[in-house]
Amino acid sequence: MKKIIRFSNLFLPAMIFSIIITGAGLVGYFVMGGFNLGVDFRAGLIQEVQFAPTAFSLTWSGRGNATISFDRSGLYIINSGVGVESRTVTFPFSEYGTIGALAQALNSRVEGLNVKIDIAEGTSSQWLVRSAQGNPYLGSEPYRVHYLDPQSPEIKIETVREAVSSLGQTVAVQSLGQPQDRHFMIRLDDSRQTEGESGGGSAENITVILEGYFGSGEVIVLRSDYVGSRFSKDLTDQVGILMGFTLLLILVYASIRFKPQYALGAVIGIMHDTLVIIAFVAWSRMEFNTTTIAAILTILGYSINNTIVIFDRIRENRRIYPDEIFVTVLNRSLSETLSRTIITTLTTMLAVMSLYIFTTGSMKDFALALLVGMISGVYTTIFIASGFVNFWEKQKTKREKQKLAVPAGHLKGAASKAS
Numbered sequence: 001m002k003k004i005i006r007f008s009n010l011f012l013p014a015m016i017f018s019i020i021i022t023g024a025g026l027v028g029y030f031v032m033g034g035f036n037l038g039v040d041f042r043a044g045l046i047q048e049v050q051f052a053p054t055a056f057s058l059t060w061s062g063r064g065n066a067t068i069s070f071d072r073s074g075l076y077i078i079n080s081g082v083g084v085e086s087r088t089v090t091f092p093f094s095e096y097g098t099i100g101a102l103a104q105a106l107n108s109r110v111e112g113l114n115v116k117i118d119i120a121e122g123t124s125s126q127w128l129v130r131s132a133q134g135n136p137y138l139g140s141e142p143y144r145v146h147y148l149d150p151q152s153p154e155i156k157i158e159t160v161r162e163a164v165s166s167l168g169q170t171v172a173v174q175s176l177g178q179p180q181d182r183h184f185m186i187r188l189d190d191s192r193q194t195e196g197e198s199g200g201g202s203a204e205n206i207t208v209i210l211e212g213y214f215g216s217g218e219v220i221v222l223r224s225d226y227v228g229s230r231f232s233k234d235l236t237d238q239v240g241i242l243m244g245f246t247l248l249l250i251l252v253y254a255s256i257r258f259k260p261q262y263a264l265g266a267v268i269g270i271m272h273d274t275l276v277i278i279a280f281v282a283w284s285r286m287e288f289n290t291t292t293i294a295a296i297l298t299i300l301g302y303s304i305n306n307t308i309v310i311f312d313r314i315r316e317n318r319r320i321y322p323d324e325i326f327v328t329v330l331n332r333s334l335s336e337t338l339s340r341t342i343i344t345t346l347t348t349m350l351a352v353m354s355l356y357i358f359t360t361g362s363m364k365d366f367a368l369a370l371l372v373g374m375i376s377g378v379y380t381t382i383f384i385a386s387g388f389v390n391f392w393e394k395q396k397t398k399r400e401k402q403k404l405a406v407p408a409g410h411l412k413g414a415a416s417k418a419s
Contacts, residue, residue, distance in 0.1 A: 007335075018384060048184070049207075054146055055145050057143065058115055061140070063083070064081025066078065091105055097124065099117060099122075099147070152182065157173055173187075174186075251264075258311055268384060292366075295366050310382075349371060
């Protein structure tokens with residue numbers, strides 16, 4: 001016979017501990033001035049940049065117009081315009097494997113195109129990175145083509161934050177991709193925009209500041225977008241609606257499958273998990289963005305799955321052991337599912353731990369939030385959701401005893417009067 005662990009003895013201490021944790025989270029939220037909102041929840045300018053040196057510069061002095069484009073397979077020069085026969089000249093990287101060979105071919109095959117190399121000619125042409133900055137049309141002003149050596153040293157996010165610190169407290173920096181990509185997203189709050197100033201002016205200002213810190217020609221602007229305050233507010237409202245809708249669906253599902261007290265216990269449990277994550281995010285100053293929302297929803301799904309498994313075992317054991325009091329059935333069910341809960345959680349945490357160790361940026365934060373949430377989910381299922389159901393059943397038993405005591409009291413009083 002499997003040993004029954006008396007989890008019910010810890011329900012009251014667990015409740016006190018949870019009140020302290022969630023209370024500390026609320027205090028941290030207000031003391032810290034709310035969440036450390038990420039770029040997804042702030043109105044303002046979003047600019048994606050990549051730090052890559054200039055490989056060579058192009059100028060155009062020929063007839064018609066010339067534009068440049070390239071992908072992973074090669075570089076293309078398109079010559080078109082009035083009085084010019086439109087043509088596309090292709091330079092495959094497989095054929096021109098170095099910057100020197102590519103530059104020589106550009107000079108010789110396209111009349112009017114001038115190339116100025118800024119790096120060693122033996123550099124691989126497959127390291128070229130396209131910039132979205134400036135006009136794709138070539139002209140008298142040099143158009144820079146950048147490259148990124150896979151062995152380039154990593155640029156820390158703290159360094160980028162220091163570079164843009166002159167913009168004030170309203171600027172946020174987020175790392176994207178792998179460290180060797182040197183890819184960052186910079187967000188400038190709407191409060192930094194002066195009246196009549198366009199997002200493009202601010203984007204240019206950010207580029208100037210970064211080039212002043214890292215060097216001229218070292219910064220590629222991959223994307224510049226301006227997000228209005230209305231869009232930011234709509235996104236925040238949608239998050240609230242999404243969380244509320246999730247709780248409602250879980251309440252409906254658990255009510256259909258189990259009794260109402262189980263449904264309320266499940267909802268209270270996932271609300272507890274949400275508050276624990278909020279407390280962690282508030283105190284750790286982790287960036288609160290759409291990735292954090294995804295982590296919270298993942299945690300809620302994981303927690304409710306474990307809760308449903310335990311509730312299903314409780315329902316089954318109540319049929320098998322009809323004469324046992326509820327708290328014994330509850331402890332038995334928690335003991336029987338404990339090994340399943342531990343094994344499932346540990347195996348999942350191994351995968352999440354790999355994400356935390358081998359990734360960076362928002363994915364690392366996502367993994368850390370999941371780790372905290374999984375620990376919280378196990379604790380919540382055993383001590384909060386089950387504890388609430390146990391409390392409900394105790395109150396139900398007390399009410400039934402009181403109803404039985406009232407008729408007995410009436411009968412005793414009637415017998416006294418008759419004598």
